Amino acid sequence: MKINRKEIIKSIIGESAKTHGFTLEWGTPVRGTWYILSLKREGLGQRIDFIEDISRPGELKVNGFDNARFRYEYDINDKESYRNIICQIKKFLETEGYQILDKRRLLPVLHEDDFDYISKNYCELSELFCEKSEVDIDEIKIVDAMDLICASFSEIQGKQWDDIKFVFYEIVSFYIGVLLKKNKKLEISIGLFNEERTIIEIRRKDKIYVKMPFVEGLFGFWISCMRIEEMQGQLIQNLNFLFEISELKEHDIKVLDWKIANEKLGKG
Amino acid sequence: MGLSFKNLQIYNPRHMMEYDLEEEYAIIHLTENWDTIVEDDIFVRYENITKEAAILSGRIDLPVISLQYDDDDYLALDIFQNSVEIAHYYVGIDDVQIKNASEIIKILHVEDSMEIVFRKMLKNVKYATEAAFFINHIAKIPVYSYSYSDEPDSYKFLEQSEVLEKINGC
Numbered sequence: 001m002k003i004n005r006k007e008i009i010k011s012i013i014g015e016s017a018k019t020h021g022f023t024l025e026w027g028t029p030v031r032g033t034w035y036i037l038s039l040k041r042e043g044l045g046q047r048i049d050f051i052e053d054i055s056r057p058g059e060l061k062v063n064g065f066d067n068a069r070f071r072y073e074y075d076i077n078d079k080e081s082y083r084n085i086i087c088q089i090k091k092f093l094e095t096e097g098y099q100i101l102d103k104r105r106l107l108p109v110l111h112e113d114d115f116d117y118i119s120k121n122y123c124e125l126s127e128l129f130c131e132k133s134e135v136d137i138d139e140i141k142i143v144d145a146m147d148l149i150c151a152s153f154s155e156i157q158g159k160q161w162d163d164i165k166f167v168f169y170e171i172v173s174f175y176i177g178v179l180l181k182k183n184k185k186l187e188i189s190i191g192l193f194n195e196e197r198t199i200i201e202i203r204r205k206d207k208i209y210v211k212m213p214f215v216e217g218l219f220g221f222w223i224s225c226m227r228i229e230e231m232q233g234q235l236i237q238n239l240n241f242l243f244e245i246s247e248l249k250e251h252d253i254k255v256l257d258w259k260i261a262n263e264k265l266g267k268g
Numbered sequence: 269m270g271l272s273f274k275n276l277q278i279y280n281p282r283h284m285m286e287y288d289l290e291e292e293y294a295i296i297h298l299t300e301n302w303d304t305i306v307e308d309d310i311f312v313r314y315e316n317i318t319k320e321a322a323i324l325s326g327r328i329d330l331p332v333i334s335l336q337y338d339d340d341d342y343l344a345l346d347i348f349q350n351s352v353e354i355a356h357y358y359v360g361i362d363d364v365q366i367k368n369a370s371e372i373i374k375i376l377h378v379e380d381s382m383e384i385v386f387r388k389m390l391k392n393v394k395y396a397t398e399a400a401f402f403i404n405h406i407a408k409i410p411v412y413s414y415s416y417s418d419e420p421d422s423y424k425f426l427e428q429s430e431v432l433e434k435i436n437g438c
Contacts, residue, residue, distance in 0.1 A: 024418035028306040
């Protein structure tokens, strides 16, 4: 029996989500994961996802509330039980959920000016960071540079955006500088294939589809007051994404399991 | 991890023709002329969507286009008519295969003014990302229908001049 998930969600949640300014974006299953609905509106973290996974039949996950992940169970053979969990979710959204996102919306966000400034000045900003931190970009090892980046973010967390934004630009620029200096197969790509705003990506010259927008991610280090270990973990993930295994080993960077698995599948 | 999706496309102006689908699939109307068919249930073991395209093309009197896009690495466009594959266009890593370009252009309803551009694209594009982009914007087919907004007319295509600008920039 088919449960018309979209129909049920739309009838119960659709209208009230729209009155809170959200647009409804429906998804199709991809590789066993189904983002059934994403509620989106302008602003930082203004997104709520309704997700089901083929490995967990009868469970609907609602993401979008920081580290809290809400899981709702239903009977896959009973439409009414699906209806019931959607009603529970509606109640949560109306009593707490939308308010959480309203508060988050007041936090600062990156604007075109920020991307523009970094893209035009990253060389000089990186030099400035090195000078202030008394670091020689030619000498520093990547892993030490990543630790320095994490420590620098840690120092500016909790401060006002206007007070730290130039420091943020410098840290981001140092990140770009280190990657480009240490791996000659990487390059910076600015503004390609984007209709609305400048996009800054690091990509491989030999595989241009391996590319990573990273400024927003680094911004998240500051805004979510991420712990140093979490930041380090994320930076290692990024390096594994951009570097070949031989390059990771050459720089004493941890090779992650998924990287090894991808290599075996021929995906580098 | 790159982008992955699959869907079927049927040219059906103003969605006049009606037909049934298997329960696990749904038709969405993102543009005036194309019916887009997407998977709509996760707890079903799918046959290859290409097989569904072949079956469907045998039931209805219209060509069915199957689109599969995997991890930003691979694009497969197959066209079926009366359950037979009559044309295809595959773009993988260092590998492009085209069968029956004229039929592809005809069935994708590429405008006359863009036919030469489209032919060049078929010949020169090297990456699946670019191929999907050009099919989407030149033929005005909602290729990226893995995620669609609830708002009417929310699926936008670039203007012809913008597409040409992108091509010149490549």
